Amino acid sequence: MEVENTDLKDFKLRPMKCECNFLSKSDGSAILSQGQTVALVSVNGPLDIKMTSQSIEKATLEVLFTSKVGKPSVADRYKEHVIRQTCESAILGSLYPRTGITVTIQELEDYGGFTVCSINCACLALLNAGVAMRHTFAGVACAVDEQGNIQLDPDAAQLETARATMNFVFDSREKRLITSLTNGSFSEDAYKEALERCRSASQLVFDFYKDIVSKYSYVIG
Amino acid sequence: MRDVFLSNCEKNFINKVVVEGHRLDGRTYDESRSLSISFGSDYGSCMVSLGETKVLANVSCEVVQPKQIRPNEGTIYINLEISPMAAPQFEANRQTEFSVYLNRLLEKCYKDSKCVDLESLCIVVEEKVWSLRVDIKVLNHDGNIIECASIATITALAHFRRPDVTRSGDSVIIHDITERDPIPTVLFHYPVCTTYAIFNNDVLLSDPNFLEEQVCTSFSEESDTAGGLLVIGVNQYKEVCVMNLTGAAIQGTNLLNKALSGAGDKCKEIVDMVKKAIVHDDTLRQKRTKINFSDVITQDHLLCLSKKDLSIKLKHYNIDDAVENDEMDEDESEPEPSKYDVVASVPQTAEIQTKKGASQWIEISSDSEED
Numbered sequence: 260m261e262v263e264n265t266d267l268k269d270f271k272l273r274p275m276k277c278e279c280n281f282l283s284k285s286d287g288s289a290i291l292s293q294g295q296t297v298a299l300v301s302v303n304g305p306l307d308i309k310m311t312s313q314s315i316e317k318a319t320l321e322v323l324f325t326s327k328v329g330k331p332s333v334a335d336r337y338k339e340h341v342i343r344q345t346c347e348s349a350i351l352g353s354l355y356p357r358t359g360i361t362v363t364i365q366e367l368e369d370y371g372g373f374t375v376c377s378i379n380c381a382c383l384a385l386l387n388a389g390v391a392m393r394h395t396f397a398g399v400a401c402a403v404d405e406q407g408n409i410q411l412d413p414d415a416a417q418l419e420t421a422r423a424t425m426n427f428v429f430d431s432r433e434k435r436l437i438t439s440l441t442n443g444s445f446s447e448d449a450y451k452e453a454l455e456r457c458r459s460a461s462q463l464v465f466d467f468y469k470d471i472v473s474k475y476s477y478v479i480g
Numbered sequence: 481m482r483d484v485f486l487s488n489c490e491k492n493f494i495n496k497v498v499v500e501g502h503r504l505d506g507r508t509y510d511e512s513r514s515l516s517i518s519f520g521s522d523y524g525s526c527m528v529s530l531g532e533t534k535v536l537a538n539v540s541c542e543v544v545q546p547k548q549i550r551p552n553e554g555t556i557y558i559n560l561e562i563s564p565m566a567a568p569q570f571e572a573n574r575q576t577e578f579s580v581y582l583n584r585l586l587e588k589c590y591k592d593s594k595c596v597d598l599e600s601l602c603i604v605v606e607e608k609v610w611s612l613r614v615d616i617k618v619l620n621h622d623g624n625i626i627e628c629a630s631i632a633t634i635t636a637l638a639h640f641r642r643p644d645v646t647r648s649g650d651s652v653i654i655h656d657i658t659e660r661d662p663i664p665t666v667l668f669h670y671p672v673c674t675t676y677a678i679f680n681n682d683v684l685l686s687d688p689n690f691l692e693e694q695v696c697t698s699f700s701e702e703s704d705t706a707g708g709l710l711v712i713g714v715n716q717y718k719e720v721c722v723m724n725l726t727g728a729a730i731q732g733t734n735l736l737n738k739a740l741s742g743a744g745d746k747c748k749e750i751v752d753m754v755k756k757a758i759v760h761d762d763t764l765r766q767k768r769t770k771i772n773f774s775d776v777i778t779q780d781h782l783l784c785l786s787k788k789d790l791s792i793k794l795k796h797y798n799i800d801d802a803v804e805n806d807e808m809d810e811d812e813s814e815p816e817p818s819k820y821d822v823v824a825s826v827p828q829t830a831e832i833q834t835k836k837g838a839s840q841w842i843e844i845s846s847d848s849e850e851d
Contacts, residue, residue: 272790276774279783282620283532284567292774295521299619303568323572325563327525328540328615331573363565363572365536365617367773368521387783456794463790471785 287388317352524640554601
């Protein structure tokens with residue numbers, strides 16, 4: 260890894276744009292763009308579900324991921340699984356026993372970092388729906404290029420030349436790692452460095468959440 | 481989740497209000513909700529909203545073998561999906577009667593009316609043709625999905641461009657979009673479906689919203705002649721492509737004539753709007769403006785936020801430094817080995833290091849004597 264001076268360096272995330280309550284029929288919804296990547300998420304719940312899928316301990320969380328074009332694929336199911344695990348750690352499901360919460364994700368544009376964008380969007384939609392949560396969660400993506408440099412929030416062009424991509428999701432209270440999703444090969448040091456950088460950068464996303472909620476809620480902010 | 485049921489109160493109120501010449505949202509009988517079309521970054525992807533009803537349409541293409549009975553024609557496949565995103569009562573990945581009905585109507589309107597020039601989609605006769613696939617996703621269901629979905633379909637089809645193809649001998653080369661300008665799809669005519677809600681067999685409401693749709697298709701106590709929904713698909717030449725009536729039968733031709741002439745005018749208006757939107761989008765693309773669905777996100781109400789300069793100052797985490805520091809810390813504050821700590825004195829071995837000196841065993845003989 261090339262040695263750089265230890266001065267503070269500027270790291271940028273792509274511009275974020277969000278609209279909550281985008282859909283009128285859902286209990287909560289949000290559309291979020293991070294750069295050119297756009298995701299749309301709707302949340303319904305807690306609602307009445309089939310007896311067979313009810314749990315007496317906590318709410319059953321269902322995540323549906325729909326890609327832009329074509330039939331549903333195995334990759335979609337995998338993404339659903341990752342996002343479900345992430346949301347489940349945050350939602351206080353024990354407050355809504357015998358009910359279901361449905362999170363539906365629609366891909367609109369994918370120009371890199373779609374997983375992270377949909378996770379952030381899901382968090383905003385859950386906030387919008389008023390589902391009780393332990394903490395909010397924010398995802399940050401990064402890529403390791405051929406030289407071993409770590410790029411925060413890479414776009415499509417950077418991803419094409421990347422050796423590895425990493426996605427991290429943190430909770431808002433202690434910035435603990437909730438989800439880590441990596442692709443490609445990298446050294447252990449690179450992983451640690453990327454983790455710490457993303458952890459610091461997640462504060463920007465949490466600030467964004469706080470700003471959007473404090474626009475209409477005077478209690479917060 | 482179970483279907484949403486209407487209360488008698490709502491039903492009776494809407495029935496009463498409509499007869500008096502009003503509508504719940506203040507529109508006149510033949511007034512539609514506001515239509516807006518926005519395009520995505522790819523060719524053939526668009527989002528259409530009709531009031532609060534929102535639909536996403538995407539056209540994609542692939543090379544397939546043609547059908548045996550039509551060896552020189554491409555194929556078109558239309559697929560409409562309603563996920564729980566549209567409204568909570570819909571279940572995921574399940575075909576309902578409603579979604580099959582909508583799919584069939586769209587198929588009738590676009591496939592059976594032969595509006596797409598399928599012969600132009602042929603590459604090699606009997607071997608290779610283009611297959612167009614239209615994916616329609618209902619994002620929000622606030623009534624009149626069919627009109628919104630049909631506008632989205634025709635917009636996506638008209639906007640779509642397929643990659644250029646050249647033949648050299650037996651092989652076929654598909655050129656990338658960046659390599660050669662893609663080719664637009666040839667459309668003979670532009671059919672658009674419109675919906676009318678029929679109340680009391682004499683009132684026609686154009687573009688009914690969710691509540692009006694529910695009321696006119698449900699039986700009401702006060703009026704014995706139940707209403708229905710009339711879907712008419714007309715192209716810009718005012719030729720009827722599809723007609724579907726659900727609910728009560730129409731008495732007399734008067735109502736139908738009124739609906740047909742109204743639908744013709746409305747479709748022409750919509751087609752003009754669609755064409756204008758596509759031309760506008762095309763000129764923007766010519767100027768190399770980046771068009772993206774992120775433009776859908778407005779900034780004019782309280783629940784919106786946009787942040788441009790998201791930057792953070794971070795230290796360059798030098799892993800080597802960090803490791804050294806850790807080692808230093810360990811050296812400084814290395815704890816005294818307790819009595820039974822396992823410490824290696826020679827590399828790759830472990831042994832129990834005990835404090836030297838006399839044994840500190842407690843004599844238990846005295847205790848036992850006391851007992």
